[in-house]
Amino acid sequence: MKAAPFDYVRANHVQHALELLSQWGGEAKLIAGGQSMVPMMAMRLARPVCLVDIDRIAELKQFKLHSDHVTLGAGVRQSTVEHSAELCKALPLVAQALHWVGHQQTRNRGTVGGSLSYADPSAELPLASLVLGANMQLESASGGVRSVLAPDFFLGPMFTALAEDECLTAIDWPIWQGAGIASSFEETAIRHGDFAMASAACQLQVDDHGKFTRLSFGVGGVDGTPLVFSDLAVQMQGQTFNEETARELAHLAASRSQPGTDIHANADYRKHLAAVLLHRVLWKAYQSACKSFRTH
Ligand SMILES: Cc1cc2nc3c(=O)[nH]c(=O)nc-3n(C[C@H](O)[C@H](O)[C@H](O)COP(=O)(O)OP(=O)(O)OC[C@H]3O[C@@H](n4cnc5c(N)ncnc54)[C@H](O)[C@@H]3O)c2cc1C
Incomplete structure (x- = not known):
């Protein structure tokens, strides 16, 4: 399909873009790299009356x-x-x-x-x-x-x-600062480059005894927004990890997600995937943070 007819204005600076958005009162949409907007328009899932191009604004x-x-x-x-x-x-x-x-x-x-x-x-x-x-x-x-x-x-x-x-x-x-920091990101998609069926991310910091001083982790693709588990992360403060406790934490977090079902996977499978990926990022990042003390 082709996009529905639309006006196009290239904004020269941020204030210009903001004025255009204000003038068009909700009928205008911004376009930056166009990697999502153009396909959406081609499929007529988006039909802006005016496109305000912000891609050449140096600021x-x-x-x-x-x-x-x-x-x-x-x-x-x-x-x-x-x-x-x-x-x-x-x-x-x-x-x-x-x-x-x-x-x-x-x-x-x-x-x-x-x-x-x-x-x-x-x-x-x-x-x-x-x-x-x-x-x-x-x-x-x-x-x-x-x-x-x-x-x-x-x-x-x-x-x-x-x-x-x-x-x-x-x-x-x-920017996280200090020693003993590591992070990890994992996902499963039908093909590399496709949107994730589920993804997991984690950044953590440990002291030289392997005790958590900071932890943040979350999942994507298994709810209406990505989820982050701040309360569970706080409970880990001052504790150490082993592969089993990492798995338990991953399962607890994943059980909170509410994935949907589509032709690629049903909700139960996505929830299982979330737990597996969470376990992977938590354990991988923890091991690498602890190792960083041994190699310095
Ligand atoms: C083949 C293909 C594979 C892809 N795979 C992935 C993937 O695996 N993961 C992934 O995350 N994405 C993926 N994408 C989507 C895409 O790459 C990103 O979402 C994209 O980079 C969005 O950035 P953009 O600058 O192109 O945004 P645009 O397409 O220009 O805009 C996207 C939306 O954001 C709004 N917008 C843009 N900039 C601003 C701004 N500064 N302020 C307010 N609103 C704004 C627009 O109005 C529009 O609604 C894929 C796209 C393609 C074509």
Whole structure:
């Protein structure tokens, strides 16, 4: 199919894009890399009256490393992150997640902000943003700038806290500091590059006795949004892990998910998959964090 007729305006700067969104009053949609928007329009699942192209706005393409966080402009391409040694070092979980996002060609066009705004429950970057506690900067012509933390940003499948006249302009990603940090991202998809049937992500920090000082983990593709298990993570503070306790934690977390059934897998299978993947990331990251003390 071909897209329904639409107007097209290329915004020159953020304020220009915000004014256009405000003028069109909900009839306009932003387009960044177009990797989700164009297929949606071609299938007529999206029929914007006007497309506001933000892909050439220089302000949205910038990123900055601070001592405790990285600010990524929403328009930074996914491939820019995966090919930047400094960003991968600061945000190892994001680098691991990107490995699973589509294909090199889609990552060359797709933006970090586009993936977060699209909010597919199976998408990797929303899960990574929840696990790391990313902070989204939203901007509108009328309301100025507001910050929304990842758990308050993802409200349902393809549904976020973004208002019709708002643009996601930047994302602050916390950098974990100190020794004994490791992360892991795993997923199962029908083919590599497809959206995940289920995915799991974890970042943790241990002391030199293998006791948790910090833990954050979550799953994607098995509920309306990715899920993060902050209460379970807090309970692990000061404790050590073995393969069995990692499995128990994974099963407990996965039992909270509410996956759907489709032609690829039923709900029970997806829940099982979530538990398996969670166990894998928890145990892998824990072993690698403990090992980091032995190799230094
Ligand atoms: C073959 C193929 C495979 C794919 N596989 C995966 C996969 O495995 N995992 C995955 O996560 N994605 C996958 N995708 C989807 C895609 O790569 C990402 O979702 C995409 O990168 C989104 O970024 P974009 O810049 O292209 O967004 P666009 O397509 O331009 O926009 C997506 C949505 O976000 C909105 N939007 C974009 N930028 C902003 C902003 N700054 N502020 C507010 N709203 C905004 C748009 O209005 C639109 O609704 C795949 C796509 C293709 C074509």
